[in-house]
Amino acid sequence: MADVAFELASKLIEKLSSIAYDEICLVWGVKADLQKLGRTMSAIKAVLLDAEEKQAHNKELRSHQIKGIRERLDELKLIRLYLIFSLSIDHHGRNHDDHHSSVKNMMMRENMTHSFVRPSEVIGRDSEKKEIVDLLLQQGDNRSGNNKNVFVIPIVGIRGLGKTTLAKLLYNDERVVRNFELRTWVYVSVEFDIIRLTKEILCSALDTEISDKLSIDQLQGKLRDALKDKKFLLVLDDVWIDDRVKWSEFRDVLIEGAKLGSKILVTTRNISVASVMGTVRTYINLKGLSYEHCLSLFVKCAFVEDDEKKHPNPFEGKDIVRKCGGAPLAGMFGYYSLDLIYCWMAHGILQPRDHENLELEDVGNLYFKELWERSFFEHVELVDYHYNLSYRISMHDLIHDLVQSLAEGELSIVNSSTENISENVRHLPVLELCPNGSTMLRKLNKVRTLTARGIIIDESFFHTCLSRFKYLRMLGLFDLSLKGLPSSIGTLKHLRYLDLAGNDEIKKLPNTICKLQSLQSLGLLGCE
Known part of the structure; x- marks a missing residue:
């Protein structure tokens, strides 16, 4: 493995020294990135060269070196995007901050969602749809101030479960459409950019372009006016922020003067986000589809229109369907949370650097909580484990298979x-x-x-x-x-x-x- 990686690092360094390097550097702003890439690969090559030698004699140093490699490899992805973007546009007159912002915008556009869906294409989710529609149609309680005028309803689940599709189905439901004077769909993503979100909500509410010259105070003033005395539905798709203060400040702008019965529907992978943003009694924890619904979805996707009728019993797809929607396997080969944390400790996975005052077991509990909140584990159950309380965990088959493949x-x-x-x-x-x-x-x-x-x-x-x-x-x-x-x-x-x-x-x-x-x-x- 080290030999293969060493050869890869050598080839990349050789490429960076080629004539193409000089030609690419003619594009403004790229030379520094390529030099950084070269330094990164050289460092990786150096570590790989002596990794085996240091394994037996200096494990702590090797652990830090490998961790550094992981961090540098993460940087390579962003540098690659810089290079792609740099070579596709004219950089004359563009400063570095604009360049960085453009790359982030390009990354976000790749995953951006929209509100349209054909109901006939959606399979299953009838019970979840009914539950959330009932919440959306509730009028709320105006006896406790503005906070009760607007309910926030989070939908939580791992990637690929259909959170966004369910939100689209709800957004376009006839009963929901009739119930709200204004409906707005906004894709949020990892960075909770208040200025961008405010402009997009305004653009939808007013059905007009919003000037880039307006300050954040001017934007928020216009947003309050646009939502005042209106019963609105706002969908915030793919939310990652769990900063309670930042969310509260943005929420206060949205709910100021809003009419009773307004709703905010949030999709997220993280339980912590739902806890910070939600106002209903509990969040909607989306589970996998039933086997029958998964099989129907597979047939619809695998065959062209009407062709599925020729395959009433698609045996070839049943194993795939079981992987996608069947019961999850026992997580980490039957480990409980205590086993898992001690395993992490044994293999030096836990890094106390950012938690210097905590014992390793406590750091492990933080790691476990983070994975749980990000829906890495599909089922977490508090159990009596030999007269001690512990969590019994399981993960979705797809994540289990990914771990095994890695x-x-x-x-x-x-x-x-x-x-x-x-x-x-x-x-x-x-x-x-x-x-x-x-x-x-x-x-x-x-x-x-x-x-x-x-x-x-x-x-x-x-x-x-x-x-x-x-x-x-x-x-x-x-x-x-x-x-x-x-x-x-x-x-x-x-x-x-x-x-x-x-x-x-x-x-x-x-x-x-x-x-x-x-x-x-x-x-x-x-x-x-």
Whole structure:
């Protein structure tokens, strides 16, 4: 892997030194970006060159270097957009701020949404539509001031669930159209640009172009006048802001003088956004479509119009549909939130730099909360985990498959049908022991994570793992009816997380456990 990346870095640096570099630099504003790109790739090349050498001797330095590479790779995407945009327009007289603004506008236009949809093309969502239409038609309560005149209704869900499509369906519903004097649709995106949003709402409300010369005070004054004494519906699509102060200031402009029954409909991926913006009792948490609706949608998309009638039973698409809309798999191979956080700790994923006063477990809880709020986990349930409260988590099949594809070559799930395991595998969840399991395990020496839950293992399995996996960071042996651990456990000098939860017959641990000099977390829930 390092060799491939090293070769890629070398090729890119070579390209940057070519004649094309000088020609491209003739375009104003690009030379500095290309030089920055060259420095970035040179740094990546240097780290890759000595990564393997430093892995064993200076892991902390290598971790920081790799993190730096990730940050620099993120910069490359923006630089690439700069280059594309720079080569497609005339830059004479354009300053750098205008250039940066133009690139951001181009990125936003790529994802911009609109309000139109053909109801006949929408499959499912009848119950969600009815629930939200009822909320939209409610008149509200004018006894508590303006805040009760305007309700904010958030729709939350992961990308691809159909939040925007549902919002379009609601926006164009005949009952909704009749209920509001004014309807406006605005695409928000990651940056909550109050000036842009104000202008777009004004443009829709007044049906006219808005001058760029107006100040923010002038714009907001016109917006208050445009919405005053009107019953309006405003859709804010794809909202990311969870800044309560910034939202409150913008909301106050919208609701000042608004007529009773006005509504703001918000689509977002983040629960935190819904908590900040919402005024209804709860947000609408969008779930996946039923299998039948997914299959109907697949047939409609896969075949041309009327051709689907020739395929009344599309067997070829059923596996795809199950991936898209079936029940989610257990998240992180059956981990609970506590397991997940300790796993992150063991592999050095948690970065305390921005949270210097917090313990690593607390930093891990912040990471978990962030993933939860961004709908990375589809189901999160508070459960009693061996007399301790923990979250049982699961994720959508699509995200699960994405994680597996990103870890391809480093992750191998062992079950009864496993016939071969790559020698480069680093993470090894064992769901079932296969007939020649011990033989395959003897070929491995790079494993960093080994987990097994609810299966029967023998001494040969233990001996093989402890003798071959000298660089284990995490060892999770859950609910295996173990009676003890072999003394050779003390040879795992790099082990950071050992979890024996659910092995209720374990009464004591070998003295060699004290030799685990890197151990950070020891899980003994459910052990005697």
